[in-house]
Amino acid sequence: MSVPMSSDDRQMLATRFCGMHLDTPLVLLSGCVGFGEEYTRINGFSNRDVGAVCLKGTTLAPRLGNPPHRVYETPMGMLNAIGLQNPGARHVVDSILPELDFTETRFIANVSGSTVEEYFEVTRIFDDSPIDAIEINISCPNVKEGGVAFGNNPDMSARVVEACRRATAKPLITKLSPNQTDIAENARRCIEAGTDGFAVINTLMGMAVDIEQRTPVIGNNQGGLSGPAIKPIALLKVHQVYQVCKAHGIPIIGQGGIVTAEDALEFIIAGASAVGIGTALFYDPLVCPKINAGIVDYLQRHGISEISQLVGSLRLNTPAPPRCD
Amino acid sequence: MTSDLIPSPQPSPARGRGGLHAQRNTLFVEQAEIISHQPHAAGQYTLRLLAPQIAARAQPGSFVHLSCGAERPMRRPLSIMRADPDHGWIDILYKVMGSGTALLAQRQHGEHLDLIGPIGRPFSPDPQRSRPLLIGGGVGIPPMVFLADRMHLQPGITPLAILGSEVPFPFAAQPSRIIIPGLPAGVIAAMPLLEDWGIPSRLTSRQGYAGCFDGYVTDLARAWLDGLPAEARDEVEVFACGPHAMLEAVAALAREFSLPCQVSLEEFMACAVGGCAGCVVEITTPDGPAMKRVCVDGPVFDARQVFSTP
Ligand SMILES: Cc1cc2nc3c(=O)[nH]c(=O)nc-3n(C[C@H](O)[C@H](O)[C@H](O)COP(=O)(O)OP(=O)(O)OC[C@H]3O[C@@H](n4cnc5c(N)ncnc54)[C@H](O)[C@@H]3O)c2cc1C
Ligand SMILES: Cc1cc2nc3c(=O)[nH]c(=O)nc-3n(C[C@H](O)[C@H](O)[C@H](O)COP(=O)(O)O)c2cc1C
Ligand code: FES
Numbered sequence: 001m002s003v004p005m006s007s008d009d010r011q012m013l014a015t016r017f018c019g020m021h022l023d024t025p026l027v028l029l030s031g032c033v034g035f036g037e038e039y040t041r042i043n044g045f046s047n048r049d050v051g052a053v054c055l056k057g058t059t060l061a062p063r064l065g066n067p068p069h070r071v072y073e074t075p076m077g078m079l080n081a082i083g084l085q086n087p088g089a090r091h092v093v094d095s096i097l098p099e100l101d102f103t104e105t106r107f108i109a110n111v112s113g114s115t116v117e118e119y120f121e122v123t124r125i126f127d128d129s130p131i132d133a134i135e136i137n138i139s140c141p142n143v144k145e146g147g148v149a150f151g152n153n154p155d156m157s158a159r160v161v162e163a164c165r166r167a168t169a170k171p172l173i174t175k176l177s178p179n180q181t182d183i184a185e186n187a188r189r190c191i192e193a194g195t196d197g198f199a200v201i202n203t204l205m206g207m208a209v210d211i212e213q214r215t216p217v218i219g220n221n222q223g224g225l226s227g228p229a230i231k232p233i234a235l236l237k238v239h240q241v242y243q244v245c246k247a248h249g250i251p252i253i254g255q256g257g258i259v260t261a262e263d264a265l266e267f268i269i270a271g272a273s274a275v276g277i278g279t280a281l282f283y284d285p286l287v288c289p290k291i292n293a294g295i296v297d298y299l300q301r302h303g304i305s306e307i308s309q310l311v312g313s314l315r316l317n318t319p320a321p322p323r324c325d
Numbered sequence: 326m327t328s329d330l331i332p333s334p335q336p337s338p339a340r341g342r343g344g345l346h347a348q349r350n351t352l353f354v355e356q357a358e359i360i361s362h363q364p365h366a367a368g369q370y371t372l373r374l375l376a377p378q379i380a381a382r383a384q385p386g387s388f389v390h391l392s393c394g395a396e397r398p399m400r401r402p403l404s405i406m407r408a409d410p411d412h413g414w415i416d417i418l419y420k421v422m423g424s425g426t427a428l429l430a431q432r433q434h435g436e437h438l439d440l441i442g443p444i445g446r447p448f449s450p451d452p453q454r455s456r457p458l459l460i461g462g463g464v465g466i467p468p469m470v471f472l473a474d475r476m477h478l479q480p481g482i483t484p485l486a487i488l489g490s491e492v493p494f495p496f497a498a499q500p501s502r503i504i505i506p507g508l509p510a511g512v513i514a515a516m517p518l519l520e521d522w523g524i525p526s527r528l529t530s531r532q533g534y535a536g537c538f539d540g541y542v543t544d545l546a547r548a549w550l551d552g553l554p555a556e557a558r559d560e561v562e563v564f565a566c567g568p569h570a571m572l573e574a575v576a577a578l579a580r581e582f583s584l585p586c587q588v589s590l591e592e593f594m595a596c597a598v599g600g601c602a603g604c605v606v607e608i609t610t611p612d613g614p615a616m617k618r619v620c621v622d623g624p625v626f627d628a629r630q631v632f633s634t635p
Contacts, residue, residue, distance in 0.1 A: 038600035043350040071595040071603035073399040282595045283398040
């Protein structure tokens with residue numbers, strides 16, 4: 001059950017991200033919480049417990065998405081291949097955003113497309129809306145065109161970011177894919193192209209096989225792997241992107257398998273200014289206030305007055321030269 | 326083409342603003358104590374759980390999303406079979422299918438299970454149709470028991486339940502005291518709980534169990550419908566839960582007899598609150614095909630929307 005935070009706790013948890021004030025460093029991740037209201041069905045859940053909510057990936061035209069099965073549990077994780085089911089940007093702006101309570105939290109759109117022009121158009125539609133920020137999803141592994149095809153190529157990534165930059169002055173957050181060779185190089189190009197922040201990482205591509213049917217379990221054959229299974233990969237990617245970002249003051253939403261306050265703290269120390277909660281909600285829909293409380297407890301124990309002091313505070317080991325014995 | 330993730334309005338205590346906010350705080354997370362955990366044949370179990378908030382609000386067709394154990398942190402959806410709001414318990418009947426339900430089977434009396442519920446749009450019987458036909462197959466039986474429970478005290482409603490299983494039924498079948506005209510001779514096996522409520526039931530199986538009809542649930546349903554006078558047939562409404570192939574056959578039968586039919590569907594789930602669009606089924610709408618979420622737009626759907634005319 002959500003315990004109201006004291007004003008001291010709130011002060012400790014408050015974070016700035018791309019110029020936005022976030023009440024807590026937690027961000028509910030795109031695709032896990034529909035268009036912002038779904039989890040409020042649960043008694044005790046509140047959007048006030050998080051700094052921001054990322055809405056489902058949105059394209060210009062409505063999309064039906066992939067055939068079932070779309071989700072499947074794997075060891076300490078899950079595969080999903082939703083295929084960007086969404087009612088189209090116009091519908092989101094005209095019919096869904098007016099229903100959201102912007103006093104509770106910040107809402108971030110998640111923009112996707114099959115062409116650079118589509119990214120531009122969708123961003124333009126959200127630009128003319130009350131949305132607080134726009135996340136560019138160039139890392140969706142579950143659609144044939146666009147998505148990760150843009151995200152794996154630094155030139156293409158930069159073109160998408162440039163186009164979105166032209167379409168809006170709102171904060172732009174670029175969501176990077178782990179399915180690429182040099183994430184740091186990609187981040188560098190996206191900064192040049194005008195991104196204000198990053199989300200690191202999206203899901204990794206994976207597969208599960210039904211051995212009786214000898215078919216992939218997921219209708220789309222492959223899907224995106226999320227959850228604790230990907231956490232070590234996500235941490236390393238955040239660390240790598242942070243090395244590029246810190247000189248520019250560009251913040252990162254670290255994500256990938258965060259379930260506990262300790263997980264969140266690892267990401268913050270590795271360089272994340274905010275942390276994403278996705279799959280963990282499926283485990284425990286009331287996990288956010290628990291993570292908030294755990295972070296406050298850690299800050300108090302270490303005499304740290306605000307989270308920003310912890311961001312990127314990782315002290316790397318200096319490995320000794322190898323010994324031959 | 327329509328594609329939405331927009332919550333459908335549900336009859337629920339509204340709070341705050343209208344529209345999407347109407348459904349806030351309608352689902353409950355409970356640490357439910359296991360009051361009993363009864364094994365049956367073929368890896369089937371009944372669980373009685375103390376979950377007063379869920380018990381108070383459950384409706385036939387609604388389900389819980391429960392944590393089976395730490396090694397499999399994703400929850401599993403299971404239908405509510407009975408709910409006693411006065412004593413705060415719910416019953417669940419499940420069959421071990423894989424790793425999650427296998428973990429669940431190890432949980433002991435006195436332990437607690439983490440539940441979310443009651444989830445989903447329940448069955449909505451037409452009060453004008455006084456002869457509900459409840460068809461349950463395998464672990465699709467639970468919602469039919471719940472429906473029967475809620476119907477048995479309603480005056481003027483005379484349901485019939487036809488329950489099928491290809492593994493031994495998770496209860497001791499008994500010869501029925503309630504006569505149902507039009508059924509083949511010797512088909513007398515019934516579910517004791519329904520019998521106690523005065524609701525006639527008959528069992529079907531192709532395994533040759535004593536007193537059961539040798540065939541599919543739809544074969545027995547057809548025999549019963551064929552024997553009904555035309556006026557009585559117009560009072561029938563069909564409710565079904567079970568394997569997909571069974572539901573398809575039930576839907577075809579209902580269409581043939583021009584009967585309304587509601588089916589409860591299953592699909593793999595992640596969130597079970599409408600957030601991930603992981604659990605969709607394709608349905609037919611006047612505007613074309615749509616992907617609907619089994620968890621919150623269902624699990625109960627109009628059979629005509631799910632199974633299009635051949
Ligand atoms: C609304 C609803 C009500 C249900 N009611 C009952 C019930 O009353 N009794 C009962 O025995 N079963 C019921 N089921 C099916 C039950 O949820 C699955 O048998 C169970 O999830 C299998 O989990 P597992 O880990 O044992 O199997 P595995 O095959 O190991 O499961 C692996 C994954 O597939 C998913 N999965 C596999 N089969 C199903 C299925 N049929 N439905 C949904 N997810 C599945 C699991 O959730 C898990 O993510 C219901 C399903 C739904 C959607
Ligand atoms: C069911 C599901 C749907 C998702 N849909 C989207 C999406 O539409 N857009 C997007 O950018 N990321 C999407 N993601 C990725 C998540 O936002 C997140 O980056 C990823 O799951 C890693 O975090 P986690 O391990 O905490 O879940 C989706 C993830 C899941 C599990
Ligand atoms: S399981 Fe997430 S929308 Fe149904």
